Amino acid sequence: AQKITQTQPGMFVQEKEAVTLDCTYDTSDPSYGLFWYKQPSSGEMIFLIYQGSYDQQNATEGRYSLNFQKARKSANLVISASQLGDSAMYFCAMREGNYGGATNKLIFGTGTLLAVQP
């Protein structure tokens, strides 16, 4: 069965430093997508970045990048130059199937609470 594991319940980082949030996954489907969401204290879910299983390059979106290591089944989120506004809960999620017919169901990890310190 597909599964997402986030082993860091909470992390601290100094403002302006980079931080890596860990995510490992398990699936038998060769086609899948990996997502990271941010949930600030206000509660909404904000989509950050996506990585497809067949993508040759690591995804990047502004200060967010995804360190995708397929053989190790890991998809770590890297936030560069942390800001106070980055303090939030971060969820890794996976969708099995990436093309027509995929149901778009997401499996979520348990989340990592990031606190950025001034």
Add this chain to the structure above:
Amino acid sequence: EAQVTQNPRYLITVTGKKLTVTCSQNMNHEYMSWYRQDPGLGLRQIYYSMNVEVTDKGDVPEGYKVSRKEKRNFPLILESPSPNQTSLYFCASSSSRLASRTDTQYFGPGTRLTVL
């Protein structure tokens, strides 16, 4: 503006009193789903719907009902709420057929439910 709306945003109720949380999307999405979020457990899917009149159980469906009579609406019904259903609930929607690989679900703002 493309959005998913949920009502109410906050609800405190008592055990056994039937309640409905409404969800509506304006993006003409076929796929809609409900999740609950609990500390240490992440988000878990309750029910989902592939289209009008097509619904199916997710991972934690016990104690919940849904209906999909219109494409835009997907209400979550708790016929007899219990304290273990105290949680943060999210409605989400997306296209069923992925227009692009990066298609993901759009989430509503969440409904915080407390059952006493």
